[in-house]
Amino acid sequence: METVFKKSKFSWEDYFSDKMKDEHRFSTEESLAKEAKEKLFHLNGRKTLLDFGCGAGDLLIYYVPHYEKIVGVDFSSSMLFEAEKKVRHHKYKNVDLILADNRTVWEKLDTKFDQITVAGVVQYLTPEQVDDFILNASAYLNEDGKISFFDIIDPKLYSLWKIGWFSQNFIHRDIFLRACTSCLKKISAFLENRPADTIGNSYSPQIIEKIARKNGFQMEYAKSMYYEYRYHAILSKIS
Template sequence: METALKKSEFSWEEYFSDKKKGGHRFSTEEFLAKEAKEKLFHLSGGKTLLDFGCGAGELLIHYVPNYEKVIGVDFSRSMLLEAEKKVMQHEYRNVDLIFADDRTVWDELNVKFDRITATAVVQYLTPEQLEGFIRNASEHLSKEGKIIFFDIIDPKFYYLWKIGWFSQNFMSWSIFTGACLDCLKRMSAFLKNKPYDIIGNSYSPHLIEKIARRSDFHVEYVKSMYYEYRYHAILSKIS
């Protein structure tokens, strides 16, 4: 009889099921307020906002005062519980929180949004999931609505960041050391059937634009102010 050990399938939903903080560089209120301010600048108005992958609400609570209606969505109940605590502490009445993922969220919505945003979420979606998200989001946008993906990982700059290129103490010899450690981590992750790291997938701007154009969106790119290896993509309908 032939037997084989079958690896358990990894799930981001399971990974985040008990997490209570987002993956921000710093968790201080001062930093989060600055990060939110940058993102609000690129959101550039509107009255209704869908924040997909809102996590523990670190940025969500800064968005809420700027909109008449905000809906936060996440597939982690523990994260949503933390977001709910923040909303209650601020006594916000114009925000709803929904437990859902990129497939189920659309059945929970019955309004159009001026802005649909997701921060550091694209990395957890496959190209097929990303295309489906954009297609579904398009149907829930108001006439002049926009989709804004914040903090998409740029594969070129991410690797440079990993080996310490952006560090003030960067030394040329660290390229070799960093590359070796990176290979070992990748091999270990493969053997354990786990993601290489919490970052997930990286997407080049070219691929994002290719996917977005299939749903008739024009894409504008902006470099992130607070993460050297990330960029933002602002999607507007082609008129």
């Protein structure tokens, strides 16, 4: 029986099982197109792309015209359903969508890729899962292929963002109020058996770089253009 002190384990897979939206700050076509354009700049072309954690396809749909073949992967069937609707609406024929997670995806792939992109997903993985992901992805990359982890949450910048530091109307005396609100949210999350912050885990660039190097990759750091507290880690094999 579930009580306040004995709870069933929270899982991101359960959390996303009925979700249908990708949780971008603005979901207008204009702002999604801008976000996708930023990613396409970093992806920098080539022919084949694996979009891991493609969600409802908000970004994937903008990548499609730029690639010969795209495979979108997600562990949420409701998200994939939304992605499929968008692919059908555009009559795109060069997209495959696969239901899988970070462990099972590899056995479902029958080809290597020029680019592997992971946007807004690292926060739902543990450091061990990030490590395993890079190791496995490495075997599915064509020569000179890259793994792009987009929109990783930077813990320091996220703390500043939460207290309103980047806001145009930042007022110092509000910090105390915001800190109290944050404490109350943590207590209520504990009681409801969900993470204190459904935005997920944050990782400093140093941690991601360390894991990348361990797996034979070098990391290029780029600040996110549209999220003050997020950054991109573009990994390429150390030659």
